[in-house]
Amino acid sequence: MALQNHLSTAIASSSSAFLAPSNLGSSRASNASVPAKKTGAVRCVAVPHEEKTTYKTKVSRNANMAKLQAGYLFPEIARRKATHLQKYPDAKVISLGIGDTTEPIPDVITSGMAKRSYALSTLEGYSGYGAEQGEKPLRAAIASTFYRDLGIGEEDIFVSDGAKCDISRLQVAFGSHVTMAVQDPSYPAYVDSSVIMGQTGLFQEDIGKYAKIEYMKCTPENGFFPDLSTVARTDIIFFCSPNNPTGSAATREQLKRLVKFAKDNGSIIVYDSAYALYVSDDNPRSIFEIPGAKEVALETSSFSKYAGFTGVRLGWTVVPKELLFSDGFPVAKDFSRIVCTCFNGASNIAQAGGLACLSPEGLSAMREVIGFYKENTEIIMDTFSSLGFKVYGGKNAPYVWVHFPGRSSWDVFSEILEKTHVVTTPGSGFGPGGEGFVRVSAFGHRDNILEACRRFKQLYK
Amino acid sequence: MALQNHLSTAIASSSSAFLAPSNLGSSRASNASVPAKKTGAVRCVAVPHEEKTTYKTKVSRNANMAKLQAGYLFPEIARRKATHLQKYPDAKVISLGIGDTTEPIPDVITSGMAKRSYALSTLEGYSGYGAEQGEKPLRAAIASTFYRDLGIGEEDIFVSDGAKCDISRLQVAFGSHVTMAVQDPSYPAYVDSSVIMGQTGLFQEDIGKYAKIEYMKCTPENGFFPDLSTVARTDIIFFCSPNNPTGSAATREQLKRLVKFAKDNGSIIVYDSAYALYVSDDNPRSIFEIPGAKEVALETSSFSKYAGFTGVRLGWTVVPKELLFSDGFPVAKDFSRIVCTCFNGASNIAQAGGLACLSPEGLSAMREVIGFYKENTEIIMDTFSSLGFKVYGGKNAPYVWVHFPGRSSWDVFSEILEKTHVVTTPGSGFGPGGEGFVRVSAFGHRDNILEACRRFKQLYK
Numbered sequence: 001m002a003l004q005n006h007l008s009t010a011i012a013s014s015s016s017a018f019l020a021p022s023n024l025g026s027s028r029a030s031n032a033s034v035p036a037k038k039t040g041a042v043r044c045v046a047v048p049h050e051e052k053t054t055y056k057t058k059v060s061r062n063a064n065m066a067k068l069q070a071g072y073l074f075p076e077i078a079r080r081k082a083t084h085l086q087k088y089p090d091a092k093v094i095s096l097g098i099g100d101t102t103e104p105i106p107d108v109i110t111s112g113m114a115k116r117s118y119a120l121s122t123l124e125g126y127s128g129y130g131a132e133q134g135e136k137p138l139r140a141a142i143a144s145t146f147y148r149d150l151g152i153g154e155e156d157i158f159v160s161d162g163a164k165c166d167i168s169r170l171q172v173a174f175g176s177h178v179t180m181a182v183q184d185p186s187y188p189a190y191v192d193s194s195v196i197m198g199q200t201g202l203f204q205e206d207i208g209k210y211a212k213i214e215y216m217k218c219t220p221e222n223g224f225f226p227d228l229s230t231v232a233r234t235d236i237i238f239f240c241s242p243n244n245p246t247g248s249a250a251t252r253e254q255l256k257r258l259v260k261f262a263k264d265n266g267s268i269i270v271y272d273s274a275y276a277l278y279v280s281d282d283n284p285r286s287i288f289e290i291p292g293a294k295e296v297a298l299e300t301s302s303f304s305k306y307a308g309f310t311g312v313r314l315g316w317t318v319v320p321k322e323l324l325f326s327d328g329f330p331v332a333k334d335f336s337r338i339v340c341t342c343f344n345g346a347s348n349i350a351q352a353g354g355l356a357c358l359s360p361e362g363l364s365a366m367r368e369v370i371g372f373y374k375e376n377t378e379i380i381m382d383t384f385s386s387l388g389f390k391v392y393g394g395k396n397a398p399y400v401w402v403h404f405p406g407r408s409s410w411d412v413f414s415e416i417l418e419k420t421h422v423v424t425t426p427g428s429g430f431g432p433g434g435e436g437f438v439r440v441s442a443f444g445h446r447d448n449i450l451e452a453c454r455r456f457k458q459l460y461k
Numbered sequence: 462m463a464l465q466n467h468l469s470t471a472i473a474s475s476s477s478a479f480l481a482p483s484n485l486g487s488s489r490a491s492n493a494s495v496p497a498k499k500t501g502a503v504r505c506v507a508v509p510h511e512e513k514t515t516y517k518t519k520v521s522r523n524a525n526m527a528k529l530q531a532g533y534l535f536p537e538i539a540r541r542k543a544t545h546l547q548k549y550p551d552a553k554v555i556s557l558g559i560g561d562t563t564e565p566i567p568d569v570i571t572s573g574m575a576k577r578s579y580a581l582s583t584l585e586g587y588s589g590y591g592a593e594q595g596e597k598p599l600r601a602a603i604a605s606t607f608y609r610d611l612g613i614g615e616e617d618i619f620v621s622d623g624a625k626c627d628i629s630r631l632q633v634a635f636g637s638h639v640t641m642a643v644q645d646p647s648y649p650a651y652v653d654s655s656v657i658m659g660q661t662g663l664f665q666e667d668i669g670k671y672a673k674i675e676y677m678k679c680t681p682e683n684g685f686f687p688d689l690s691t692v693a694r695t696d697i698i699f700f701c702s703p704n705n706p707t708g709s710a711a712t713r714e715q716l717k718r719l720v721k722f723a724k725d726n727g728s729i730i731v732y733d734s735a736y737a738l739y740v741s742d743d744n745p746r747s748i749f750e751i752p753g754a755k756e757v758a759l760e761t762s763s764f765s766k767y768a769g770f771t772g773v774r775l776g777w778t779v780v781p782k783e784l785l786f787s788d789g790f791p792v793a794k795d796f797s798r799i800v801c802t803c804f805n806g807a808s809n810i811a812q813a814g815g816l817a818c819l820s821p822e823g824l825s826a827m828r829e830v831i832g833f834y835k836e837n838t839e840i841i842m843d844t845f846s847s848l849g850f851k852v853y854g855g856k857n858a859p860y861v862w863v864h865f866p867g868r869s870s871w872d873v874f875s876e877i878l879e880k881t882h883v884v885t886t887p888g889s890g891f892g893p894g895g896e897g898f899v900r901v902s903a904f905g906h907r908d909n910i911l912e913a914c915r916r917f918k919q920l921y922k
Contacts, residue, residue, distance in 0.1 A: 056788075058696070058726065059727065059786055061787070061788055066790075072802045074801075109582075118571055118572075126563070126565045128562045129535075129561045129772060161622055164804075168803035172657060175525055176637065178520060235519070311581075311589050311806075326522070334526045337532070341654060345774070347773055350808050350810065
């Protein structure tokens with residue numbers, strides 16, 4: 001058609017003018033009121049000069065951002081690893097640090113994602129914006145696989161691009177006025193997102209804590225479950241079980257006490273069950289196994305550590321319709337509004353992967369992967385035990401929590417990195433309660449785990 | 462190995478206990494201190510009863526969430542469409558409303574994503590956590606494709622799961638103390654995210670505006686570019702060009718005035734260029750074409766409307782290292798901290814798709830898709846023009862902005878839906894400045910566009 005040709009040409013020329021850098025420069029120059037050369041001179045000066053720029057806006061920096069200590073823990077670990085590699089360019093560095101998965105994703109799952117990708121090139125298979133809360137079949141599969149018999153329906157499931165992202169969206173929904181409790185040690189995203197939202201005071205160097213956060217100490221002495229009789233009432237209680245970093249899983253009795261504690265205080269529990277499938281014994285895999293939990297808890301979880309989705313990005317959060325703010329407004333309604341306004345749903349391809357994970361073949365494939373990592377865990381635990389260290393966790397989680405009494409976590413981290421070229425994570429990075437411990441991740445290829453353990457034995461024999 | 466077998470069995474049994482709902486119930490019951498039947502009775506009561514629960518937590522609802530008016534615009538449109546379908550179950554409803562893409566994604570792009578999916582099942586091709594800011598090759602390709610000769614480097618590019626998500630992350634980085642200006646009408650995510658972060662006052666029913674937001678009126682009278690002499694100074698200025706919903710693109714001269722205005726006031730421009738590739742004339746495709754913009758502006762963009770990635774989820778934000786807060790702290794450093802703490806990077810499969818989009822074949826495939834939608838736009842514009850309506854936009858954007866002088870946008874929306882079964886978007890949904898207008902999206906299959914135009918001609922002939 002004439003129209004079609006006419007327009008196609010128009011687009012082709014205009015877009016190519018935009019997209020082809022060579023044409024771009026000239027086309028822009030020809031339309032810039034300043035001469036092309038000058039534009040070039042102004043726009044393309046070398047970086048050193050750029051950094052000398054003295055112009056500042058009049059926008060003051062967010063004071064909450066300024067409260068944050070150093071960088072986020074895991075990028076910090078990555079930086080130290082990079083520095084080490086510069087120092088020892090030939091070192092065979094093994095990373096048991098940030099808890100990143102290493103094993104290939106089972107075919108049955110990647111095939112599901114590849115098929116969805118190809119389908120997006122067909123009229124029947126194409127899909128654009130999905131429901132921000134996730135595709136109905138996936139929400140239903142998550143509800144029936146993980147929460148059947150627990151009174152959780154697909155409408156309570158919010159599919160996301162990961163538990164970490166949902167934690168921040170929950171903080172945005174809660175706002176800056178709420179108070180917060182965390183296990184000490186705990187996954188740093190809870191505290192950092194709380195600081196960013198302005199829920200806390202300043203960082204107190206002397207005790208290594210932020211003001212206005214309740215740190216619930218979890219140590220070998222209390223079996224890594226806080227003494228609730230000493231915990232102050234807060235609006236929100238972050239609780240992760242099986243725990244990152246200590247690797248310990250709370251028992252049914254302990255979780256009943258936690259739910260009662262929340263109910264007595266009118267608190268909301270944000271329960272992180274991202275490692276639930278690593279539980280080997282009869283400890284609960286979901287907070288919703290505890291009677292009454294739906295009125296005081298929501299739960300966030302992830303495919304990352306089950307299917308190797310750390311890069312694919314897929315998780316979910318359960319917000320029961322029974323969970324209400326003090327005025328009776330459902331927490332789920334505000335969270336849904338946040339999901340609709342600040343998020344646009346997880347990638348449809350990742351969601352197809354999630355659906356494949358929950359097929360019978362996908363579930364047994366995930367069990368295989370989890371089983372492999374649990375074997376790694378046992379190898380690491382045996383190694384440190386044989387060296388006379390007190391080791392915790394491991395049984396119900398992919399993390400081994402090794403005690404170095406009286407020593408600084410960062411010193412031990414550096415010693416291990418310097419002498420064995422193995423990256424771990426310093427326990428104090430998870431809070432002052434982690435001081436004296438190092439977290440060793442079981443995510444790694446088997447030969448790397450075995451080699452790392454050989455090196456540990458040489459260093460600490 | 463014995464170890465392997467031993468553990469595999471352990472996992473299989475424990476996991477199957479978790480994953481198989483039937484076993485689950487019993488295994489849980491056997492470990493619950495309350496009798497199984499009672500647990501069942503308590504946990505599995507029917508939903509009606511559950512909803513009668515009167516327990517409320519003592520956590521007060523976020524007052525900022527309570528300020529939000531109704532639902533987010535586009536889910537609201539979807540609800541009205543669903544209601545209409547219930548009323549007319551046999552109606553062939555055509556949606557030109559929420560601006561969702563409809564054409565299949567070109568093979569060259571989906572193949573790239575499928576290949577990446579399959580590769581995740583191989584040792585060499587597997588990848589876990591990526592850099593939160595995006596994969597280096599994609600950051601480099603975005604910089605060289607869209608910003609070459611503009612002094613923007615790959616280190617200034619932050620890859621994301623979409624511009625909408627980045628807008629909220631930017632708001633979290635800015636915090637609650639900043640003041641905000643938006644075009645009126647404008648994409649609702651700017652205002653709603655500002656309300657959620659507590660940057661605004663209450664909604665003022667009488668004028669349809671939130672207190673403390675500066676609404677920059679954009680009408681046919683001022684050529685859809687605000688009269689900056691009447692605009693109050695704010696910290697942040699959201700500016701979208703080509704504009705959603707009006708479809709108008711700012712000229713180079715206008716953007717120079719905007720940059721000067723920001724510089725004079727020490728403001729930061731958040732420039733939304735999600736429709737830049739729809740520009741047919743010589744208007745700028747990036748704010749960074751304007752000399753000096755890097756010191757006062759950042760830019761957010763997306764693959765959604767170029768490659769049909771509304772469901773795949775991939776975008777980016779450019780935060781130049783030259784952009785500084787009043788204390789000299791780089792905005793990019795705080796944004797990077799937010800990206801590391803509240804986000805974990807876009808899906809690696811979506812990023813492979815983005816890289817395919819920016820290959821020579823991908824670029825020409827995107828041009829084809831954009832050209833197709835621009836033909837749709839011309840058909841819609843011709844239709845309303847022939848009916849005697851004043852139509853705006855279209856030329857540089859996939860949106861046609863139709864004027865219905867003296868009428869309520871929602872009334873016109875309802876009239877069109879009721880009488881033609883075509884879903885549009887009421888202009889007032891984008892702000893009070895949109896009252897009396899309706900936005901017609903050009904995203905649709907050709908036959909649907911032609912059929913919708915036939916129905917418009919019948920209704921308004």
